[in-house]
């Protein structure tokens with residue numbers, strides 16, 4: 313597998329935090345060019361400082377972290393403190409960051425990094441609302457040929473939504489941004505709730521993180537202890553779904569996952585179904601497929617990879 317140069321766009325969030333750690337622990341597979349942050353799970357002032365906290369936890373204060381959009385393109389920001397806690401990474405108990413936030417705006421970083429790159433060389437991984445990525449594409453469409461692939465966490469195809477009955481959080485918060493990115497023509501790979509709801513942090517898997525007996529393992533154990541409780545209560549799962557690290561694991565070992573290339577569209581008009589990801593899974597309309605959507609994974613292989621990589625930090 314060739315090493316991927318990525319921009320990780322996130323809204324930490326406990327699951328974003330684990331995704332950042334997995335990426336930083338996988339130097340042979342992934343070169344993190346920068347981490348851009350967006351308002352989502354919690355407001356931007358927290359998502360950006362949480363990203364820096366996690367980089368320092370990983371011993372990577374060299375990573376460039378940028379603050380981006382503080383609200384969606386056209387809608388009022390909706391946050392998710394009821395799941396993530398008031399800090400966004402409750403359960404981690406990390407000190408305030410000492411590494412500096414980059415002065416440039418996240419959108420400027422995305423634009424300038426892509427413009428300076430070879431064609432089809434940059435993988436952008438949105439694991440929060442896609443506001444920053446959409447703004448970069450609208451501001452500078454010349455970046456589009458530079459992007460190898462968008463690999464995102466978001467959406468719900470055969471699963472119901474987790475924010476409304478129709479919509480998953482990342483897409484619901486900024487559906488217009490998601491549509492801009494989907495329709496950009498960049499190869500689009502999506503990890504929806506259909507697959508992330510099979511990546512459950514069961515008690516045994518949670519214990520494996522804690523048994524690492526390291527600052528990273530302890531932080532992940534604490535964060536996921538907190539993060540697990542909501543979805544286990546709501547869905548009766550045997551663990552909380554570990555959404556965002558699925559994106560990074562896909563970059564490292566895509567064979568862990570399976571899915572289908574289908575035609576996808578996103579609802580941006582009806583308030584009732586705002587942000588719904590409408591995938592023609594059975595090709596009934598025979599439209600040209602425009603997205604690769606994962607709906608299954610080998611969860612033991614996923615957690616084995618994740619735990620073994622976190623052990624390296």
Ligand code: RIB
Nearest residue numbers: 325327439440481482555
């Ligand atoms: O719906 C789950 C997604 O929304 C995850 O990315 C989580 O971090 C939140 O951003």
Ligand code: CA
Nearest residue numbers: 325328439440
């Ligand atoms: Ca997220």
